[in-house]
Amino acid sequence: MSQESSSKALARELKRHAVILGSCIALMWAVHLVNQFLFAGSLNNFGIYPRNPNSLRGIILMPLLHGNFAHILSNTASFLVLGWLVLIRGLRHFIWVSLISILVSGLGIWFFGSAGIHIGASGLIFGYFGFLLLYGLFERSLPSIALSLMVMFFYGSLIWGIFPGDDPRISWEGHLFGFIGGVLAAKFLSGK
Structure with a gap:
């Protein structure tokens, strides 16, 4: 293949x-924007209320719902960077990591989450983080290990988000189960 092609x-x-x-x-x-300006935030009720059978739809809808502009801005930046690092592995990886992370995060919150509404794309983002961190360990190729080390260097402090914190508005359970989903996706997609 030529340089130009x-x-x-x-x-x-x-x-x-x-x-x-x-x-x-x-x-x-x-x-x-529709939620904020047309529904005054009421669409957030379609998030996950742990152990409430009516909120099972929230497993799929949760990543689309955000509490305020600071919340969605924060998730947008992380989604863009970590999502792209997953996507460079291929569209198949991106789809599988996204689906597994959303399902594991959502189900984990539904079964074990603290009371109240859980919304936001953080579970998905932590899934990308878990995948990128451990895919190199499972695949054992030099490029994958280098990518894992790079993610650890630049995003390693995210790991603290999987532990309970002082702010009850932050779903550390979503972070934890999203991370677990990403690790499961890394194991599954590495084929090992």
Whole structure:
């Protein structure tokens, strides 16, 4: 493959990544804006209320719902960076890690979460974090290990988010189970 054709292939791939991540972020923001300005935040009731059978739909809807603009801004930045690092492994990895992280995070919250509403994309983001941190360990290839070490260096402090904290508005359970989902996805996708 010539230098020019490989550059064009890389540009096409980066454009595809931008469309995929941009579409996900646009959906999150569209839901947030509609929720804030048309429904005064009442769509957040479609999040997860632990052990309430009526809120099982929240497992899928939770990543789209955010409490305020600071919440969605924080999740947007982390989703963009960590989501892209997962996406460079391939679309298949991105889809599987996203689905497993959302399901494990949501079910973990539903079964074990503290009382109150749980919303936000943090479980998904912590799933990406767990996947990126441990995929190198499971796959045992030099590029994967290098990526895991890079994520540990730049995002390692996220690990503290999986432990109970002082702010009852932060769903540490969502972080913990999202992280576990990411680790399970890393094991599954490494084929080992």
